[in-house]
Amino acid sequence: MNLDFQQYLPADFHDNSRVWIYQSSRLFSMSEAFEIEPMLNSFVADWKTHGTPVKGYANLFFGQFIVIMADETAAGVSGCSTDSSVRLIKDIEQRFKVDMFNRQNLAFILKDKVELLPLAHLNHAITNGFIKPETLYFNNLVATKQELESKWIAPANNSWLASKFAIASQG
Template sequence: MNLEYRELLPDNFPGNSKVWIYQSSRLFTLSEALEIETLLNKFAAEWRSHGAEVNAYCNLFFGQFIVLMADESQVGVGGCSTDSSVRFIKDLSEKFGVDLLNRTNLAFVIKDKIQVLPMSQLPYAFENGFINGDTLFFDNLVLNKAALESKWIVPVKESWLASKLPLQVPS
């Protein structure tokens, strides 16, 4: 599976640009993905904060992750503009019949595919060898562009999940 995505990120956004990642409960179909990309582009062009245009970037990655990014060097993204982005994501959830707001669903690369597991199944998956410390994990809690570039897809052992699992520490 090709996990390259960095070249799709905008070069003109600074590393501290704010990022939100919304993971779908399933892979979007090709026709859904094309429609979502159109809707994302429209949202990015129309996103406002207190009437001012937000320098925004939106994209669908791997057919399953919606990334919103705001360069706050000119216009900050406050409560109302954040609320509008969440409303937009909720509308997408309803339109396409997916859950984009469940933060307890975790995504991993397993057998060269993205697999979503509920956090409650994490111990079972670990104990039965479905995931281990080297399994790639999508850390959707990254907060800015710099972290998105370097810490979004990482081995479980290098993520916050490491503290939730009995990983072996090399001696």
């Protein structure tokens, strides 16, 4: 699995550009991805904050993650403009019958595929060695372009999950 997503991020966006990541409950099919792309492009082209265009970017990565980014060096993103991005994601949810807001599903790379694991099963997966400290994890909590580039896909032990491994090793 090629994880080199950074090459698709806009080079002219500031490192502190705000990032929102929405993880789908399933992989989108190729035809669905081809439908989503113009939706994202149209949203970014029309994205405004108090009438001022937002320098925005949106893309579907790994067939399962929608990344939206706003470079706020020209215009800050207001609550209303953030709400419009949430409406877009809700539209995608309804149209494709997916869940894009379930933060209880964690995404890992296992056997060269993105696999979702319910948070409730995490301790069992760690205890039984399915998830190891070096297992690559999608940390959808990253908030800036710089964090997206360096910390979005990282060993689980380099994320908030590190404490889970410490607890498992004590038990």
